[in-house]
Amino acid sequence: MSPLEYTLKRLRAFLDEIRHLSTSEFPYRQSKDALQILEKIFEKYRSFLEDSKRDKILDEGTCKNVNRGIVTYLPILGFILRSTNVRNAFEVYGPTLRIAGAILEPHLPLTKRRTRLILSSEWNYSPLVYRELPTLPGFALIGLPAPESSNPLLIPLNGHELGHVVWERKKINLEIRKKIKEKILEIIMSRWDKFQKLFPDTLIALAPKR
Amino acid sequence: MKNLAQDLWEFYSDVPSLACHAAIELDNLIRGKSTGLNAVIQLAEVISQDMALSKSDATGIISSAYLDSATAVALNYAIADSNLSTTPNELPKLITETRQVVQCLIRVVENPKRALEEEPDKVNQLKYFCLALSKRALALEVPQYQEESQHPYRR
Numbered sequence: 001m002s003p004l005e006y007t008l009k010r011l012r013a014f015l016d017e018i019r020h021l022s023t024s025e026f027p028y029r030q031s032k033d034a035l036q037i038l039e040k041i042f043e044k045y046r047s048f049l050e051d052s053k054r055d056k057i058l059d060e061g062t063c064k065n066v067n068r069g070i071v072t073y074l075p076i077l078g079f080i081l082r083s084t085n086v087r088n089a090f091e092v093y094g095p096t097l098r099i100a101g102a103i104l105e106p107h108l109p110l111t112k113r114r115t116r117l118i119l120s121s122e123w124n125y126s127p128l129v130y131r132e133l134p135t136l137p138g139f140a141l142i143g144l145p146a147p148e149s150s151n152p153l154l155i156p157l158n159g160h161e162l163g164h165v166v167w168e169r170k171k172i173n174l175e176i177r178k179k180i181k182e183k184i185l186e187i188i189m190s191r192w193d194k195f196q197k198l199f200p201d202t203l204i205a206l207a208p209k210r
Numbered sequence: 211m212k213n214l215a216q217d218l219w220e221f222y223s224d225v226p227s228l229a230c231h232a233a234i235e236l237d238n239l240i241r242g243k244s245t246g247l248n249a250v251i252q253l254a255e256v257i258s259q260d261m262a263l264s265k266s267d268a269t270g271i272i273s274s275a276y277l278d279s280a281t282a283v284a285l286n287y288a289i290a291d292s293n294l295s296t297t298p299n300e301l302p303k304l305i306t307e308t309r310q311v312v313q314c315l316i317r318v319v320e321n322p323k324r325a326l327e328e329e330p331d332k333v334n335q336l337k338y339f340c341l342a343l344s345k346r347a348l349a350l351e352v353p354q355y356q357e358e359s360q361h362p363y364r365r
Contacts, residue, residue: 041231044231044234044245045234047245048234048237048238051243053241054234054237054241055237055240055337057338057341058230058233058234058237058337058341061230061233061341061344061345061348062230062233062234064345064348065226065227065230065344065348068226068227068348069227134224134227134228135227
């Protein structure tokens with residue numbers, strides 16, 4: 001089997017699974033939205049790879065991206081499926097979504113916000129959040145441990161997990177990285193003699209002018 | 211450019227898959243099969259953001275704090291791989307070359323028909339640039355499965 005045939009076989013199976021999951025009953029629309037987005041992206045790959053007139057030079061790169069995408073998004077399909085599970089606290093979904101929208105898109109009215117949320121019941125000991133997924137922009141995916149579903153303290157934990165999303169989406173890292181670097185250099189400068197004793201071979205160019 | 215970037219790609223996407231989709235769209239365009247150029251628009255936007263083009267001056271001087279170094283390295287190779295230019299060996303030159311590539315991508319998006327009529331070779335070259343960028347960015351990526359924590363008894 002050629003890499004192209006292999007990829008197409010996996011891709012068709014992946015798309016079939018998405019279509020099958022789409023027929024599930026979802027408690028809120030955004031899980032289904034995520035499936036539709038994934039279907040659209042992967043359908044585009046399938047349509048290209050099945051087009052006999054395509055430039056074959058693109059095959060290798062496309063197959064690599066398809067396989068990488070399947071590895072990345074297959075667990076997400078499971079996550080989306082588990083968002084239908086009754087262990088989820090469906091009643092906190094609305095308030096959590098409103099909070100997420102208010103933090104991430106504070107200047108937009110409620111009806112225009114694009115932030116989307118999927119809450120799912122997960123089989124990990126700790127709560128988790130998926131980093132900004134490239135193919136699901138604007139989605140916050142929060143997973144809470146299934147065996148703790150009766151614990152009301154999971155609700156404030158949503159806020160903690162949401163903090164990770166805010167950190168990444170607002171690129172806070174980028175804003176403060178320069179400030180942290182400057183502060184570290186300032187501390188080094190203020191203790192230069194001690195620093196030089198500990199690291200005699202480094203950062204000569206930084207030595208304060210005397 | 212932001213107003214054009216509609217559809218589902220409007221926030222962000224990663225460089226390898228986005229560049230691959232852009233290459234597919236340009237190939238479709240060349241073959242007269244119109245499937246839109248959303249990925250091309252978005253790629254131009256992501257490159258501009260990652261290379262902080264709006265924050266660099268005319269000579270390409272920029273603070274490294276704003277720069278996505280992985281995208282910069284991938285772009286450096288991709289520009290050379292697709293013969294868009296000789297390999298830029300300094301950051302200011304890379305910024306200048308990148309700005310030109312982004313402008314070419316935007317020109318194609320703004321008027322695909324004219325771009326195909328006037329500069330068919332350039333559109334083809336941009337397609338190979340997108341393919342090269344996808345491959346280079348993918349090669350620079352940390353394998354995802356190594357980062358996942360696995361169950362201690364899972365093999």
